[in-house]
Amino acid sequence: MRKILTSRPARGALLLASFTLLAAPGSSQQASGPIARYTIDAGTMSGMAAMGSGGGMGAAMSMMMGGGNKPMHELVLRLGSTRAPTGGAPAAEHFMPAGAALGASVPLVTPRIPPSEDQPIPGERPKGRLLIYWGCGATVGAGQPVIIDFAKVARGQIPPGLYMSGASIPQEWQVRVTNSKTYGDWPNAQTRKTVSASSSLLGDHRIAGNYSPDIAFNLKQDFMPPITGTARKIAGGATILSWNGLPQATGYYAWTFGAQDNGDMVWWASSATQAFGGPVWDWMSPAAVQKMIAQKIVMPPSQTSCTVPAAVTQAGGEMLMGSLYAYGPEANFAYPPRPADPKIAWKPEWIARVRYRANTMWMLNGPDMGAMMSDSGSDEGEDTPARQQQQKKKKKCGGGLGGMLGSAMGVGC
Numbered sequence: 001m002r003k004i005l006t007s008r009p010a011r012g013a014l015l016l017a018s019f020t021l022l023a024a025p026g027s028s029q030q031a032s033g034p035i036a037r038y039t040i041d042a043g044t045m046s047g048m049a050a051m052g053s054g055g056g057m058g059a060a061m062s063m064m065m066g067g068g069n070k071p072m073h074e075l076v077l078r079l080g081s082t083r084a085p086t087g088g089a090p091a092a093e094h095f096m097p098a099g100a101a102l103g104a105s106v107p108l109v110t111p112r113i114p115p116s117e118d119q120p121i122p123g124e125r126p127k128g129r130l131l132i133y134w135g136c137g138a139t140v141g142a143g144q145p146v147i148i149d150f151a152k153v154a155r156g157q158i159p160p161g162l163y164m165s166g167a168s169i170p171q172e173w174q175v176r177v178t179n180s181k182t183y184g185d186w187p188n189a190q191t192r193k194t195v196s197a198s199s200s201l202l203g204d205h206r207i208a209g210n211y212s213p214d215i216a217f218n219l220k221q222d223f224m225p226p227i228t229g230t231a232r233k234i235a236g237g238a239t240i241l242s243w244n245g246l247p248q249a250t251g252y253y254a255w256t257f258g259a260q261d262n263g264d265m266v267w268w269a270s271s272a273t274q275a276f277g278g279p280v281w282d283w284m285s286p287a288a289v290q291k292m293i294a295q296k297i298v299m300p301p302s303q304t305s306c307t308v309p310a311a312v313t314q315a316g317g318e319m320l321m322g323s324l325y326a327y328g329p330e331a332n333f334a335y336p337p338r339p340a341d342p343k344i345a346w347k348p349e350w351i352a353r354v355r356y357r358a359n360t361m362w363m364l365n366g367p368d369m370g371a372m373m374s375d376s377g378s379d380e381g382e383d384t385p386a387r388q389q390q391q392k393k394k395k396k397c398g399g400g401l402g403g404m405l406g407s408a409m410g411v412g413c
Contacts, residue, residue, distance in 0.1 A: 034334070036081045036212035036350040037175050041283045041357075042201060043074040046226035048361035049323065071226035073195040076187070079108050080180030081212040092184045092209025097219075099200035102193050108184030108209065111177065127151060128263020131315055134271050136299075136306040138238040144311075146274060150263065172285055173353075182211040199223070201354075213349045217333040224248050224328045224358040231322060231364050237310030239364055241322065244304070246358060249326040251289040251298040253280045254306055256323075256364060258316025266320070268312040272296035280325070283355035289327045298327070313364060320364040328356030 050072040079092055092108040130148040135141050177183045187194075202222050207215040229243030241254060254270040269275060275297045279288065292298040299306065313320060331354040338346050 034348045034351045035083060036079065036215060037173065037180075038080075038207055038215050038350065038352040039076075039078045039175050040201075040205075040352075040354040041074075041076040042223055042354065043283075043356070044071060044224045044226050044358040045074060046071040046228065046358070046360040048321075048363070049359050070197050072197050073199050073223050075195045075199075075201075076185070077106070077108060078175040078185045079183065079207060079209065079212060080175035081182045081209075082180075083182060083211045085182055085209075085211040087210055090182050090184060090209070090211055092207065092212065094186065095206040095208070097201070097203025097205065099202055101196050101199045106186045106193060107188070107190050108186050108207070109188040109190045110182065110184045111188070113177070128265065131264065131266045132274065132276060133266070133268040133309060133312050133315075134274050135309070136270055136272075137309055138234070138236060138307055140309045140311045145266075145315075172279075172288060184209065207352075213335075215333075215335075215350050215352055217331075217352055219331060219354060221248075221329055221331055221354070221356065224326065224356050227324055227326055227358050227360040229324070229360070231362060233313070234307075237313055239308040239313055240305060241308060241324065242305040243324060243360075245301070246326050246328075248328045248356065249301045249358075250286045250329065251293050251301055251327050252303060252324060253298050253327075254322065254324045256308055256312060256316065256320055258312075258320040260317045260319075264315075266312060266316040268308060268316075270299055270306045283357050284327050285330045285355065286327075308364065316364070321361060322364050323359060323361045326358040328358065330355050 050070065077094055085091070090110040093105040094108060095105045096102050128150050130150065131145040132148065133140055133145050135144075175183070200222050201219050204218050205216065224246060225248075227243050227246065229241065232240045232242070234240055243252075252270070256266075256268045258266040260266075267276070269280075273296055278297075280292070280297065284292075289298055293300050308322075333352040334348045335350055336346075336348060338348070
């Protein structure tokens with residue numbers, strides 16, 4: 001583990017993660033409104049994105065070595081209330097429809113926030129640079145790349161204009177520990193239940209606890225289907241990304257990330273303008289997506305291809321990861337319902353929101369999006385001829401993602 005934290009690419013990745021946190025929009029305390037707010041974020045993951053959903057390190061290494069992986073589902077539940085719990089410690093449950101395959105209910109646990117024990121990690125000052133590119137096309141536009149020096153950022157010298165501007169970030173209500181008197185969420189450490197690839201959200205949902213009114217609604221929208229597609233290199237070094245259009249998609253956003261041994265990292269996004277950070281890695285409402293399509297940050301739902309410039313694939317080296325998000329619909333519920341007449345005052349007891357998305361991850365210099373799921377129709381342990389052939393080809397992982405990540409993790413091949 002220490003090797004991971006002290007390697008130059010890994011330290012740069014940690015710094016890049018801190019950029020993301022700084023760039024995310026903040027949430028503020030609600031002065032008035034409903035007693036309880038509830039959110040469900042439902043995702044469908046395919047390709048390498050699916051390996052983090054219950055697969056653990058075994059699934060990760062299988063994926064790196066060319067093994068297939070089935071699409072998976074993810075579910076994030078959050079309950080926030082203006083009330084303190086009655087009758088003891090906070091307790092709440094989400095009672096699921098049978099098709100969710102999660103049992104009768106899952107617990108919404110109030111996290112315990114221990115005192116910080118963070119200690120500075122000894123070692124050299126971060127070195128290397130972050131090279132930022134953007135835009136679909138075989139060649140990059142003027143002014144690219146924007147170069148960020150990690151050593152300067154570590155000294156607090158963050159260049160102006162790095163992050164997505166405030167006007168570009170749609171402000172949507174959130175449920176957080178910081179804006180709730182009492183809070184609970186799932187997944188959590190209290191249960192090891194996980195959402196399966198065959199789980200369904202259709203049907204009746206009920207949330208009950210000792211710090212909020214009962215919440216009940218019926219969902220008629222299920223998980224989105226998975227994204228599949230290809231990453232095809234063309235003459236000149238550019239790579240064409242193409243994918244299946246999802247009927248429920250409201251917009252798409254793609255990015256790639258590469259790291260080299262010298263500490264340099266490469267970041268590219270499909271947005272037509274420089275737009276680093278912001279809400280694009282989160283679930284987004286159709287209204288927010290529409291706003292970002294108008295600003296040319298998110299691709300419209302009619303678009304099913306985008307070309308990664310040759311300069312990006314050349315600068316990214318062997319380890320060049322790609323990801324594609326498809327933002328989906330949103331369902332909203334409230335009690336009592338919002339009056340049709342805007343002149344009538346409305347103060348609901350609770351509001352609930354369900355957001356959907358699908359995302360996939362792949363390796364630009366390796367198997368394409370479709371090949372990453374080539375074994376989705378066979379049992380995970382089945383030794384098919386196709387898998388045998390893949391394993392022969394990938395037995396030595398001196399290059400590609402297996403070699404790069406295996407080396408960084410100290411796993412070896």
